[in-house]
Structures are given as structure tokens and as C-alpha cells.
Amino acid sequence: MKPNDFDVVSMRTELHEIPELGFQEKKTSDYVAAKLTELGLKPIRNVGGTGVVAYIDGTEPGPTVMLRADMDALPFKIDGKDVCIHACGHDSHTAMGLATAARLVGNVKKGRVKLLFQPAEETLFGALKCIEDGVLDDVDYAFGAHVRPIQDIPDGTVCAAVRHTASTFCWVDIHGEVAHASRPHLGKSVVEAAVLATNAVNSLWVNPNKAWSAKVTTIDCRSTASNIIPDKGRMCLDIRAQDNATMDELLEKLKVAITNACACVGCACEISFPGGVIPAAEYDEDLVTEVRETIKEVLGEEKLANDCGGGGEDFHYFVQKKPSIHAAYIGVGTGVTPGLHNPTMTMNPESLRNGVEVLTKLVLDKVG
Ligand SMILES: [Zn+2]
Ligand SMILES: [Zn+2]
Incomplete structure (x- = not known):
């Protein structure tokens, strides 16, 4: 050597x-x-x-x-x-x-x-x-x-x-129902679901003495035409917390908030964590x-x-x-x-x- x-x-x-x-x-x-x-x-x-x-x-x-x-x-x-x-x-x-x-x-x-x-x-x-x-x-x-x-x-x-810190990201795949924009009552808009879900995420609280954050980083609900209500959308969230207990609490609250926000306008969603939770x-x-x-x-x-x-x-x-x-x-x-x-x-x-x-x-x- x-x-x-x-x-x-x-x-x-x-x-x-x-x-x-x-x-x-x-x-x-x-x-x-x-x-x-x-x-x-x-x-x-x-x-x-x-x-x-x-x-x-x-x-x-x-x-x-x-x-x-x-x-x-x-x-x-x-x-x-x-x-x-x-x-x-x-x-x-x-x-x-x-x-x-x-x-x-x-x-x-x-x-x-x-x-x-x-x-x-x-x-x-x-x-x-x-x-x-x-x-x-x-x-x-x-x-x-x-x-x-x-x-x-x-x-x-x-x-x-x-x-x-603990960190993760999730995808929220939103499923609605397509409709003519002049007949919105016949459809289920994934755009409205994504907006409600974003506001629900922004209204969440866990202990403010701990450092944590959850923010929507992508909303993709693009329609194929200005007069078609889209039936498929995806959101992405970046989520961080100071410790593992805070992360667990935050994720539970997020899932409830997003699922119920989508349900408000009749949409369903799947929430997945393709990168796991670090x-x-x-x-x-x-x-x-x-x-x-x-x-x-x-x-x-x-x-x-x-x-x-x-x-x-x-x-x-x-x-x-x-x-x-x-x-x-x-x-x-x-x-x-x-x-x-x-x-x-x-x-x-x-x-x-x-x-x-x-x-x-x-x-x-x-x-x-
Ligand atoms: Zn490194
Ligand atoms: Zn690195």
C-alpha cells in the first residue's frame, strides 16, 4: 500500500x-x-x-x-x-x-x-x-x-x-364524471374537487410547536376543451414533519381532509405514497x-x-x-x-x- x-x-x-x-x-x-x-x-x-x-x-x-x-x-x-x-x-x-x-x-x-x-x-x-x-x-x-x-x-x-426531518410526497388521483360545461349538474368536476382539497389541506392543523408543512405542489386537471368538465385529475403534495409522531398525525388528517373534500362534489380519490415515508x-x-x-x-x-x-x-x-x-x-x-x-x-x-x-x-x- x-x-x-x-x-x-x-x-x-x-x-x-x-x-x-x-x-x-x-x-x-x-x-x-x-x-x-x-x-x-x-x-x-x-x-x-x-x-x-x-x-x-x-x-x-x-x-x-x-x-x-x-x-x-x-x-x-x-x-x-x-x-x-x-x-x-x-x-x-x-x-x-x-x-x-x-x-x-x-x-x-x-x-x-x-x-x-x-x-x-x-x-x-x-x-x-x-x-x-x-x-x-x-x-x-x-x-x-x-x-x-x-x-x-x-x-x-x-x-x-x-x-x-420526516418527509414524503403523495399523489392524489381524482375520479369524477365528464359533462358538458353547460350542464355541470350532470357531471362531477375534478377541478372543483382539487380546489376544495387544496383548501382543506391548507386549513389543517397539527401542534404548532412542532415544525411541519404540507403543501400542494401540482394540480393537473386539464380539460381537453374549454367547455368540457374533466373527469380525471392528479394532485401532488410535499409533506414534512419534525418527528415521526407528528408525521403520522399529519398524514391521518390529510387523508381524511382530501377524501372528504373530493366527496363534497361527488368525486372519489386514491392517495398513494410512491416514495414511501422517510x-x-x-x-x-x-x-x-x-x-x-x-x-x-x-x-x-x-x-x-x-x-x-x-x-x-x-x-x-x-x-x-x-x-x-x-x-x-x-x-x-x-x-x-x-x-x-x-x-x-x-x-x-x-x-x-x-x-x-x-x-x-x-x-x-x-x-x-
Ligand atoms: Zn446526500
Ligand atoms: Zn442529496
Whole structure:
């Protein structure tokens, strides 16, 4: 192994050049598997599609600590061309996972470290596919990390918890009855149903002390002619909540409100959630306290940032599907600007070294 082979900045540069969409991470997973082999590990391929798993074993009994990094990039259209760009920093996460693995090899005494290079976080199905493949069966602790934009935490700092919200979207397919516009009483207008449903959604309340939102983002009830009352329509809603209980309450109220609003004008509707409902972060708060102490110890007190939040993450399916897992998820301040999911996103890769230091210590505290 050459000294620079597992340098986080060099690996991030190399991964940045091979961005791939979710479940298509062929070159990326080849790269990961080759690096793991170079470390003397035995990569297990095709986990949850294109994912890669490898173990670093200790010799004494102990917990299984999973370190998860996502690998996929995002699609954009630039100058009419489809392009794929690492605009969410998952190249950085994969590089941090590999650099941390290199530091851990030879230092795991008890239990084992499970490295998971997960596909397709952006589709929000990658974690679920890995879970279907049994990736959680032996896991006691799960650690994740994400680079953070400049608006969240300063470059060079690390925060102990990224408090993602629960999020989902739904489609409302409305069924009415077509009629001549001069005889509206013989039809059932999906336009009127959509307007009533929108107002019903906007009149909903759950506890205002919690952060939540439900907004209609699409209404498509286009008629084929100005004098025909349309009988088919679709609405789309974007829905977010600070915690899972608030999301559950909001979804129950939304379903009642939309169904009854459509029924007011005789229309029926089907409400579907094609992306599932992404759970909010539910961390082991004792572990988060430990993480905070570790950041101070490893980087110094001035490098510890306040927790940040916003957005969704499919990492949180791990705890939802296996509640006994102790989970924590750090935010690594890398000065991401102008923001994540922006095709012009840039950042300071040198700050990834902080993430590697913290992740290495967190894992070794459990298995070292
Ligand atoms: Zn993203
Ligand atoms: Zn991301």
C-alpha cells in the first residue's frame, strides 16, 4: 500500500470523476471493492443492488459497528444534456468510509466493524434494499456522516447530530364524471374537487410547536376543451414533519381532509405514497452525547458545531426497521457552497480529514 492510496482528499478527487446514479454505481462500487481488497478485506458485492459490504474483525467478542457511506450522484440537465454530478457530496462520504477503513484495519480488538457502501440514497430506496438483503441482521451500532453546507455549520467544524426531518410526497388521483360545461349538474368536476382539497389541506392543523408543512405542489386537471368538465385529475403534495409522531398525525388528517373534500362534489380519490415515508432522525441521545465529547477530544472544543437539521435521509430506515440499533450521524462542515443538490456545488475537501478523525475514534471507542 502506497502512503497516498488511502488519502481521503485523493480518493474523493478520483470518485468525483466517476459520478453514477442510484443503483447504477458500477464504477464506484468497483473502485470501493478494489480499495477494500487492497486493505486485505473481502468485499461482498451486489448488496441491495450495487452496494458493497466488508468486515474488519476483532479477535474478542464484542458489538458489530456499522459505518455507512452512500455512493450515488444526482441527475441534472445542463445545456440540454443529461449529466450526472456528485452535487450531494456522496463521493466525499465514500472517500471518508475508505479512509476510515484504512485507519481501522489492524486496530479492531473486539467485535467487528461492518463497512456498508450503500447505493441509491437519493432515490430513498437504497437503504431499504440493503435492509431487504439482511444488512442489519448483525448490527448493534450504526454511524453515518454527511458533508454540510456553509449555511448549516462553518467549514472545518463537525456537529454531533444532523436532525433530518420526516418527509414524503403523495399523489392524489381524482375520479369524477365528464359533462358538458353547460350542464355541470350532470357531471362531477375534478377541478372543483382539487380546489376544495387544496383548501382543506391548507386549513389543517397539527401542534404548532412542532415544525411541519404540507403543501400542494401540482394540480393537473386539464380539460381537453374549454367547455368540457374533466373527469380525471392528479394532485401532488410535499409533506414534512419534525418527528415521526407528528408525521403520522399529519398524514391521518390529510387523508381524511382530501377524501372528504373530493366527496363534497361527488368525486372519489386514491392517495398513494410512491416514495414511501422517510422517517425522521431518531438517535440514541446518549450516543450523541458521546459523539459530542469525541469531537471535542479529537478536534478541540472550538471545532464542535451545533447540531443542524433539514432535508431527509434514508439512513433513518435503519433504526425504524431495527429499533435496537444505537445510531448517530455526524455533520462534517466542508464549506459546501452554494448548496447541496446545486450542480455548481463546490467545497473544501481538506475538511474531510476531520470527518475521518472523528469516525475513526467513534468506531474504535466501541471495538478498539
Ligand atoms: Zn442529496
Ligand atoms: Zn446526500
